[in-house]
Amino acid sequence: MTETDAPEPTPEQAALFARVRRMMLIAGLTTALAVAAVLVAIGYRLYRAGGSAPATHSTVTLPKGARIVSTAVAGARLVLTLDVGGAVEIRTFDAKTLKPTGRLTFATEP
Secondary structure (H helix, E strand, O other): OOOOOOOOOOHHHHHHHHHHHHHHHHHHHHHHHHHHHHHHHHHHHHHHHOOOOOOOOOOOOOOOOEEEEEEEEEOOEEEEEEEEOOEEEEEEEEOOOOOEEEEEEOOOOO
16 A cells, blocks of 8 residues: 655645644633633532531420421521411521521511
């Protein structure tokens, strides 16, 4: 088998090859930067998560005759909906520390 010799590229072709190489270099560097950013974000989240929060034991007192209608978690908050003698009340607590963060009561207009 004989090998064919590739002819020397013309100046226009050489300029085109140089442009393509430059664009590929830019695309490769951009991809490497994006992959590095994703790895940094994953590492940051793993580092921040660290370990699990220590178990807490807490007793929250409710008004006499109150009953819990529903519970929900909203972000870093624990939300309790209470029925207190026929009136609806919403109490929020910090999910990690279980400290009260808010209280919302509802009343009807006279």
